[in-house]
Each structure stands twice: as structure tokens, then as C-alpha cells.
Amino acid sequence: MKEVVRQALLDPRNTWSIGTFGAIGEFRWDAGEETLHTDALSRVTKRAAIRITPADDIKIIAFETLAADGKSWHNDVAFCMKRTAEADKPHVVRELGPDRDALREDQRDAILFDLGVGIGHVHMCARTHDPDHIKFMRSLEGLSIFSEQARHLHADTLRAQPHRVMLSPLGRLEVYQEIPHPNGKSPEGPHTHLIAKSITSGRTHAATDPIPEGYQPILTLHPGSPWRDVLGHEQPFSDEKDAAFLALWNQYALPDEHAIAKTVRETVTAGTAPRPDVWPDTRRGRTTARVALRRLTQKRDANVAAWASQFDNIPADQDAELLAE
Template structure:
């Protein structure tokens, strides 16, 4: 693991092809923007803010961040994803109850400063999912619910849906603010910045999915989601684009996990020599090996027999988790 220079974060944040998220397992906020969307970017020596009409992000690390790059297996049997997490040591999760944080003096936009903010008590470790509002009825309801768990408080979610507050994700790396509406329980998240709150997952008090290969004791304070070589930001498939995949390779080489690098070298080396590679013993090792085979296949290398043998198992996901 290597420390992440601020210039890397700022450069990535300046490019609209990269999406971002702050969150823990089941409670997450995402910030994305379109290339042609009006935006205000303010970059300083140690901070950058990106503001659109739909949401905003401020990156201003309070502590050193450790960067970890990885790729992930997709459920379609052919493709993969990738991400770059900026990590901190995971602290113990505070009491998972609603807490008033007072006026939000650090809101990114001036017009939002001073609105009441509440920690919902649903995130894990160093991350906090908050609501910010000037709606008097919602403020009264949240004040009355302080000290209680969000999902155990009758009527509170209906009040939240009525008032449509901003959602604010906080972490030691900065904040993401979502201005767009919250969809109903059976609705679809809007395109662009949005949040997810999944009760079955937040109950686990975990920082990330078991498919996210972060070392024990670390959690992501901010994750970059660079452009995919297989999909648009909306998840729509297109033919594999090797030029996009190549852009992520320097990040993998610099910030990748040692096990991933060893597996990649072993699989590609064996294939190049016409040998049968030794299949990894760990779950992450096997996942990485399958990704290596898919990447080789996408670039025209004949690994069909190896994929038929090793790349057939369905993607392992947990109940309530999206594939």
C-alpha cells in the first residue's frame, strides 16, 4: 500500500469520466457528472471542490490516505470492473442512532450553510451518512428521534421522503452532497448523484462487501470509479475498449495489491509459455486469476480451455447486494 498524493485525487476529480463514492456496506453516496454538464471546480493546494446542480464533492483529506487499486469480477461471465480506494484505518462504529450535528457550517454551497444536519447512524467506521434540511417538520421529527435507530423509528422515513432533504456523506477524505430527490422504496435512483440505504446490509456493520479486496483494518474513505472499458456510467454495455482499460493499468501497477500482482504475473507468464498455470488457493487469488483470463481473452489471446475450466462459477454476492 502506498500513500495517495493529493495531486492524484485532484486530477481524477477534475475529469468527468471518473465517478466517486463515499460509504460503507449498505449506506453509500455517489457523485458523478456528465462531460457537458455545467460545473464549478475550485482547486487549491490541499482541497478540491466540484459542484453541479445535482450534487457536489469536496476532497480535503484530514489524514493521510492509502491508495489501493483493484479490478472486480462482473456477473456476465465476460467483463470486469475496476476501482481505486483511498483508505484509512477503520475505527469502531459509534452508536448507530440519530444524532443532531447542528448547523452545517461546512456545506459546499453558501446557500446550504446553516441548514440543520443529522447523522442517521447507519454507516460504519469512519463514514457518516447525514441528512441536511431546513424543513421545520423534518427537523422536529429528527430531533424527537435522537438516540433511536433510524429504522426503528416509526414514520421517520415517510417524513424524509416528504421533505426530500439533501444527503451528505462525510469521511476523513471529505464529503459528497446529493441534491437530487430520494426515490420511493419501489422507485429507481435518478441518473447522476444519488444515495443508497439498504437495511439488510447496514445491519451487518461492515465497511464493504466481501468482494472488495481491502486489507483487514482498512476502509475506504473515498473511492474513485474510473471509466469502465465495458460499460457506460449507467451500466450499459459496449464492446471492450482496450484504450480505456490501458488508462487504469498504471494505477493497478502502482497501487495494486501484492497478491493481485503475483497472480497476474503467474497466469500471464504461464500462458505466454504455453504452460498450465497453477490455480490460486485464496478466494481473492481465484477472482483475480479469472479477471486475468478475461482480459487475455478480450485482447485476443486464446485461453478458452482455461476459462472453460476455471471461469464458470457464478459471482458470489450477499443477500441484498447488487451484482
């Protein structure tokens, strides 16, 4: 794991996240951006910071999910740990004291509060020096941030602009950029999301992610997309970035997804007409097969159009609805 992390942290095209479904923090850095500190497993900028602490009992899963535009896909590498009953704390606000492990020295006397919205091994926290915000947060000790007593929390958070700190057994991710006001736009680069409706689902990850039963992703690498730049703008397909992810996928994808992609590649490139009997009968299997078809389209395989017409022809709006399930 350590070498995968070390290499990935060197590439500014990659994004990292720590979080659960609805409570997540994201880190990335730009080429040429001022770095306050960096070493093999951490990086601190003026906008955010990350420190990763590798562990031996981690299951690494590389996978792809469909994009709703009908032609592209997303790449992810999830670092997972078994979820245990001991990891599930009550979903309430808890003061954790001065953040002695803060990645910036000037923040090690700031007070850290667990917001009680993480699930399992992952915690979303807020860190502040602001005395009024500290007082307000202390008044919520043992309560849910969705309780009546916390009705002014959002307004006071916008005023105080605390740092957000995501904690997991594999390290921490800190975001210093401001939280946008209502109807405002999230800042480019590192940011956090806190979505109440998603949090209450109790899920640790999206339904489209092939995380094995009993496991929880506690750190995720989002490799540079072959389709988009770091700001999400579409660009010509990059064989180089696709090959970089495939090196990880070849090593860490689930065995059945390897087998499905191999079957699709070999069957289509052999010039075989579309065959429903070789098409997967599971949701994840169909996703893997559809990504394989989309990748073959980029390789200009002459036979892929017939297969895509039969098996990868869901309209974009229906596709987006399917992916959100």
C-alpha cells in the first residue's frame, strides 16, 4: 500500500477523499501550487492537507463506474477495512480537545469537535480557535447536529468558518478553504460536503461501488480521469492517463470483474456478433462490461458499435437515474 500511496501523492492530477455517504472531504493540489510541507506520505498547502498512514490489514479495490454521458466512466481505488461494531459510535457531537495531530503547527491548540455524522471508522470533525463557536459547539455535546438545539449550527459555522478534518484509521484530510454560503458554489480544489439526506441513509459508500460485504472504504484515490482535467472540463481522451489507472486496475480489481472485461474484449475484438448469453446478469457485471465496451470504442474497434447499440444504449437521463440508486 505504501508505494501505491507514495506514487499517487506525487501526481497533481489525482484527487483523494476520506468520508462516508453524505459526509466527505476531498484533497488535491495543483502543479506549481505553493506547498507548506511535503514528504512521502503527506502534503500541506494553504488550501488543505492530507497525511496517509498505511496499514497491513487493508483491502485495496480498483474499480470503474459509469458516467451518465453515455461514453465515459469514472476511476477509483478504495482502501477498505472491515467494519466492526466497536467502530460505530453514537452519532452525536463530541469534543475531542486540542488537535495535537493537526498538520499545521498553528492549529495544534485549536479545539476539535467530532460532528457525529461519520459512519464506522470515518469521522467528520470541525476545528476552530473561535471562542464563540467553541462555546456553541460545547453546548451541543452529546446531541445530534440535526437536533432542535443545533438549529443555529449552520449559521454559526458559516460565520466562524472552522477547518474541516476527516479522520480515518489511514490518516487525516484537512480542508481550510471557506464553506460556501447558501446557493454559493463550492471552491475549486479541496472542499467538503455534508448532505443530511445522504447521511441518514446509514450507508458508507455509493450503491454503485463494489465494496465487499462487511467492508468500508476509509480512503479513496480518484486517479486523473482520461476524459477530464482536474476541474472536470472535458478533454480529448488520454491514453496515458487510462494506462496509468489500468496498471492499478490490473493489480487490484476484483477477480470477477477481470474475467468479465476479458470476455467482453476477446469476444468483441474477435468480430463476434452481439451475444446476450455472454452478457453479465448482475448490475456490477453489466457496469464492468459496459465500461469495457466504452474503452474499446476509444480503441476504434470496428465491431464495438453493434455491441454498444444493443448493450450500452441507455439514454443519459435514465442512466443518471440508475446510477443514483
